[in-house]
Amino acid sequence: MAEVGLVQLAKTALKVTKAVLPARRSRFSKKQFNQPQLLALLCVMRFEDWTYREAEVRLAEHQELRHALELESVPDHTTVYRFLRRLKEEDLAKALAEVVKRFPRYKGRRSIVAMDATGLTFGALSSYFMHRRQHHSQKTKKPLTYYWLKWLVVVDVGRHLLLAQSAHAGPSNDCCRLPQLIDQACQVAPVQVVLADAEFDSERNHQHLRRIVGAQSVIPPKRSRPEWKINGFRALMRRDFPQQLYRQRVQVESIFSAIKRKLSARAPGRSLVSQRLQALLLGLTFNLYRL
Numbered sequence: 496m497a498e499v500g501l502v503q504l505a506k507t508a509l510k511v512t513k514a515v516l517p518a519r520r521s522r523f524s525k526k527q528f529n530q531p532q533l534l535a536l537l538c539v540m541r542f543e544d545w546t547y548r549e550a551e552v553r554l555a556e557h558q559e560l561r562h563a564l565e566l567e568s569v570p571d572h573t574t575v576y577r578f579l580r581r582l583k584e585e586d587l588a589k590a591l592a593e594v595v596k597r598f599p600r601y602k603g604r605r606s607i608v609a610m611d612a613t614g615l616t617f618g619a620l621s622s623y624f625m626h627r628r629q630h631h632s633q634k635t636k637k638p639l640t641y642y643w644l645k646w647l648v649v650v651d652v653g654r655h656l657l658l659a660q661s662a663h664a665g666p667s668n669d670c671c672r673l674p675q676l677i678d679q680a681c682q683v684a685p686v687q688v689v690l691a692d693a694e695f696d697s698e699r700n701h702q703h704l705r706r707i708v709g710a711q712s713v714i715p716p717k718r719s720r721p722e723w724k725i726n727g728f729r730a731l732m733r734r735d736f737p738q739q740l741y742r743q744r745v746q747v748e749s750i751f752s753a754i755k756r757k758l759s760a761r762a763p764g765r766s767l768v769s770q771r772l773q774a775l776l777l778g779l780t781f782n783l784y785r786l
Contacts, residue, residue, distance in 0.1 A: 499784055504542055505563035508535035508783050511597070515589040520581070528570050533578040534590070535564055540575075541773070541780040544759040547572035579772055587775045588659070592683045594782040595656055605687035607740075608658060608680055609747040610695065612647040612669055613755075615662075615762040615777075617770045644762045646774045647672060649680040652690070652746035655753075657782055658683045662774035664767055670695050674703045677710075686710045690744040693717050701728035713741050754781050 512531035520530060539560070540550045554561055554569045561569070645665030649658045658680035661672065673695045680686060688711045689704050696714045704712035705728065716725065716733045725733065754760075758780060764770040 501539065501543065502559050502563045504783055505535060505539050505560055507786055508538040508780075509564055511535075511590055511593050511783065512538075515593050516586060527568065528566070528574065530578070532564050532566060533570065533575060534582070534586075536566075536570070536575060537579060537582075537776055538780045538783055539564070541776045542758060542784065544761070546763070547576050550575065579769065582772055584772070584775060587772070587779055588679065591657060591660070591779050591782060594779070594786050595658060595683050598654065598656060598786060605685040606651045606658075607653060607688040607690065607743060608649050608677075608686050609652050609690040609744045610647070610649045610673060610676065611692060611744070611747045611751075612645050612665075612694075613751045614665060615644040615646050615760060615770075615774055617644055617762055617764060644767075644770050644774055645669070646762070646778075647676065648747070648750075648778060649676050650747050650750050651684065652743045654785075655746065655750055656785055657750075657778045660775055660778040662762070662771040668694065670697050670700065673700045674707075677704065677708060681708060688713060688740065690714075690741060692744070696729065696732075698725075698727045698729050701732075713737055713744075715741070750781075758784070 509531060512534040516530040516534060518529040518531065519526075536550065536554075539545075540547075543553075545553060551569060551572045554564075554566065561567075643665050644662055645667060646660065646662045647669055648660045650656065651658055659676045661676060673691065677686065677689060686708060689708075691700075691712075691714045693715050696717045700714065701712045704710050712728065713736075714732060715736060716729050754777065759777060762770040762773040762777065764773055
């Protein structure tokens with residue numbers, strides 16, 4: 496994967512955000528910064544894994560980066576945070592689709608896509624903190640509640656691009672989320688084959704992909720006893736599973752590895768809303784990185 500400079504990424508992010516976001520939220524908004532600039536700055540922060548205060552310091556030191564973002568002054572860290580909280584997931588989905596549309600090798604051909612999920616941490620938890628949590632749980636005889644963020648994506652395995660994404664608290668079973676995400680991906684690019692692991696195995700998902708989306712579904716059937724009778728497309732998967740085609744699903748694991756190594760493995764935030772937005776920003780930033 497080719498390396499991308501920070502200034503070049505900022506310029507690309509600003510072009511994309513200008514295409515999907517209006518300059519002002521309302522006519523009463525302040526004229527010092529506009530929405531595309533702040534969203535592009537959030538993508539730069541995800542690219543470098545900066546905190547809000549780190550971004551403020553780096554922008555003050557980096558004149559070329561300010562010029563790339565067309566900033567005449569450095570926004571305060573609270574300004575960036577409040578913009579993130581006002582940001583809508585629909586706007587990030589539009590930006591994701593805009594990047595795919597601008598990808599030079601994306602010309603109309605129906606794609607082989609894969610759907611999978613990975614976990615993102617929401618902060619750096621020390622072992623001492625976790626030990627105290629466990630000790631308090633044993634003392635009060637209350638269960639230790641600990642969750643992580645589950646990031647669900649649909650990727651084009653040939654071009655290594657994200658077509659749709661969502662995030663929520665985990666652990667959970669995401670079988671019912673497949674139709675919605677695949678429909679979002681189809682609005683971005685035509686889909687020919689959908690590859691997914693056994694977590695998404697259900698006859699309803701096969702029916703939706705083959706009869707409504709018009710794509711071939713390749714989902715291995717869940718483990719069961721040979722004498723159990725299954726019908727429909729699940730029986731077809733058990734009888735004649737296309738193993739050679741299914742092997743391309745490993746590309747989604749390569750994408751997760753590249754994101755966590757080159758960008759970040761965290762979705763920082765004190766609330767679930769902020770963590771979800773940070774995860775979606777991570778997917779948008781990876782697409783910008785590929786562009």
